Amino acid sequence: MSAAHDLLTDSAERLFGTLCDQAVGAAAEAGVWPEALWRAVEAAGFTEALVPEECGGSGIGAAEACGALAVAGQFAAPIPLAETMLARRFLARAGLPPIAGPLTVAPVDRRDAVTLERAGAVWRLGGRVRRVPWARQAAALVLVTTHDGEAMLVALAVPAERIVAGRNLAGEPRDDVTLDGLIVAENVAPAPGGCTRDDLLAAGAALRAQQIAGAAASVLAMTLRYAGERVQFGRPIGKFQAVQHNIAMLAGETASAAAAADMAAAAFEKLDPLAIAAAKLRAGEAASRVAALAHQVHGAIGFTREFALQNATRRLWSWREEFGKEAHWAERLGRAAVAAGGDGLWAMITAAG
Amino acid sequence: MSQLTFAPPVPAPEAEALRAEVRAFLAAELPPVSAPDRLRLGGRDPAFSRKVAARGWIGMTWPKRYGGRERSALERYVVQEEMLAAGAPVAAHWVADRQSGPNILRNGSEAQKNFFLPRIAAGECSFCIGMSEPDSGSDLAAARTRAAPVQGGFLVNGRKIWTSNAHCADYMILFCRTGEKSEDRHAGASQFIVDLRTPGITVRPIIDLAGLHHFNEVIFEDMFLPEESLLGGLGDGWRQVSGELAFERSGPERFLSSFRLMVELTAALGAEPSERAAMALGRLVAHVMTLRRLSRSVAGMLQAGREPAVEAALVKDLGTSFEQEVVEIARTLIEDEPAPGSADALAAVLAHLVQHAPSFSIRGGTREILRGIIARGLGLR
Structure with missing residues (x-):
């Protein structure tokens, strides 16, 4: 274990140990977004941990990021940390602008497919993605799809009416999102290697x-x-x-x-x-x-x-x-x-x- | 201790370089034997062991002055696992390299180290383990074989049993009583290095259920041992034997016993296996990958000079349960039944393993004993 790993794991243990008790979990399950916990996690830099250094990241490294995520798992933190880590990594690697707030990714269900078509100067999405973690609270959904056989990345704020709320066994949001006909004008980019x-x-x-x-x-x-x-x-x-x-x-x-x-x-x-x-x-x-x-x-x-x-x-x-x-x-x-x-x-x- | 931690295996580029060397060696030197023969740790070939020794791969972590090569435990691990995965006939040097040599290095006198270690490292001196007795299996402290002090040494009487390769090894490290029974069940035991040609020893074969001879009963009747055959301190036997078991329990042989079956199964499934077969095989592969990491983590602890007895027990429990599961899963994936001596490698390997799998979770510490050790390590006992 590197010193950086220990340091990040220690700070994660302190943070989650202080801010993530059973009451926070119960409130989150009742639909209350754990704002204080989320702000602390963002302030600690965990959400940026998987942004590669060459894309402006902190250079924390995957092993350290993984260590912090294991601690989040240990404390049953009811937040989309893994999803935000992934979304920020993919956005940064594709050269798309960073998006503030909690993020999520799709498809999570490997059976789901998203379509992306040109519609003049904009793009039109199609398909439906199931069981998207925290879609209803996420500032943006980062989608991986293809266009003309090329892997593409799309980031969009999902309109509330497109979301059908669901939850997983732990009561965490797992929402179905209907994309059919959604128009996106920006935040579309070819997916670089490692982001298919x-x-x-x-x-x-x-x-x-x-x-x-x-x-x-x-x-x-x-x-x-x-x-x-x-x-x-x-x-x-x-x-x-x-x-x-x-x-x-x-x-x-x-x-x-x-x-x-x-x-x-x-x-x-x-x-x-x-x-x-x-x-x-x-x-x-x-x-x-x-x-x-x-x-x-x-x-x-x-x-x-x-x-x-x-x-x-x-x-x-x-x-x-x-x-x-x-x-x-x-x-x-x-x-x-x-x-x-x-x-x-x-x-x-x-x-x- | 409330939780056991297994640090990820340390990256060891020198060990990976060695891996290529070992593979090239095995490609050139592996005796052409049928797959079932390659399965057994009992595959014993002294000429092969001497070739391994000539490459410096026996006692390779020991000091150079004792014939070792001062290489790391992780490098040794690579040699071990490559040999096992290839089914190499390693029995003539395995026990001495794994535990008898390290025990002598740790506890032996200068004279013992100078005499035995270079011989072991040269592949010219094999050992067996004298622990179990007819009334002392899992309960090792109940051993009754006794070394009574006499002029110039000890007189030994008693019996050891399930002693693998006693009929062909050169020496035994004998665990026996030297003191009176006392409140402390672990007191009053010692270890000796016994030349198996010593008068007063009778070795009787015990044939296993499959008809093979690897273990024995060893009877000692007024066997005289000179004082200098005592290994370590008088009365230190329990401490020494516990340290030895950490070496015995953590290695790749505790999850690779059925690997040859996985190789034959993979070959037999062909390029287009059914979904069910692919899933079953993939799951086994995932288990081997995970067990390798745990086992190499323990090798790292040994390298760091720790005594990972609890961690080793945990890996052996997981590994031997897995080895047994491989057999039961493989047989559900093929139409043929196990056939001893069959020309079909898969049927023959399966026949060998169905009959030997029960021993995996018995030898070197039963599953129940291991789980007791784990529970103690977790603070429950």
Whole structure:
């Protein structure tokens, strides 16, 4: 770990630890935008963290940005930080002007397609994008699409009437946006390398892996605390071997999620699709097992809205779904493996880092 | 400690350069054997081990004055994993390189270091591990084999069991009692370096369920050991053996036992596998990639001089569960049934692994013991 990494992670821990408690999460779920938290996150520079240095960014680096995002995941921060990080990176790389405020990206659902046509001096959008994170609160939506076979980037403020509000399992906004016929006159540019639709899917997957790793770490911490406090049969339940073994497995899955997230972070600059595929797949699988084991250890109390465990587990269940779920990445990785062949399999694995 | 942290593997360009060397070596030197033979760590070929030694790849992290090459743990890791992934016959040097040598380096006398380490590094001296006994498996502290002090040394009586390669190794590091039983179950044990040609040793083969001979029962009857065969301090056996197990538990052999099956499966699926097969294979690949990172992270801890016993236990638990899962998944993806000795590599490899997979989560510390160690590391015990 570099010193810069530690520094950013430390400051993220302080910031989220101070400003992101369960009340903020509950209010956000009730529809209140967490303005104080968002302003602090912007002031700390986290939202700019993935803007490349050559495009005017701070040069923080993907590993450090990923570390901060894992902390946001650990504290279940109900803000579009990953989405804004991605949107700002893509805008900067395409040479489009920066846009202030929370941003979001699409498509997140890999089945969705956006069309872009010339309409005289302006452009006309088509299609519909589903499950766009925080579309209703975002100052702009950054879309990746194609025109004449060329990858294009479009940034636009989405009119409210185009948005159908929805939410994910954690109550975070996931909105459907109908683009058909929307006219955009500016903020359209060819997407540079690393900013295609596949790239957005990979980059988003890499960042969701960070959030999953962070949430898994908080689930393990909560579970250890609870197993030490909850007394049954005259002993803390953590003294029972059956419970210990569940928690040992939980620790193994948490470590695997962290290792997967590190792999994605290391692969982020080049968006190595195989490393990121493996990372999102493994992190998603860990998310499922971490949530299941933690709920088993917590018993009924963990099943309540009041107890904090759900802040993390409902997010784990949501994040594993987005930017390609496990099955999607597994198939891609499997097809790459057979292309490498039996004799090339090991070299493919070691090349992923 | 409430959470275990695994720092990302340190980038090691020198280790990646070495990888190319090892691959070229293996391409040239791997004996032409069928895939099932290449599966076994039991693949034992002293001539091959001497060639590995000649490249400086046995004891490669040890000081040069003891025949080592003073290379990093990460470089050693690359050599290990390349050998395993290729199915190289490494059994003649594996145990000595992995744990007996490091144990001697850490705890041995100057005379022991000077005698054994250069021989191990030359590929001329193999070791086996004398830990388990008939009444002492997971509960190692219950060992009853005893070394009683006599004039000039010790007289050993007792039995070891499940001792892999005792029938062909040169030496054993023997864990046994030297003191009286006391409140502290971990006190009063010591380790000895035993020349397996010493009078008073009987080695009896134990045939595994698949019909193979790799482990043995080793009986000691009034075996005399000179004082200088004591390894480390008298009564320090438990501490030493615990350190040894960190080396035994964290390496790539704890998740690559089934890798040959993945290779054969990948080849057999062909260029256009079904969606189901592609997904299943891709998932296995993702697990190997993740386990490699965890395992290399532990190698980094060893390099930094830490004793990552808990982290090693965690990686072994994950890795051996994975190795077993590979077998069960592979068999759902092919039509043929496992066939011992078949000319079809996939069916033969599968036959070997179906029968050997149960041992993965037993050898080197059972899954239950490992989870207990993890729980202790997390502060639950």
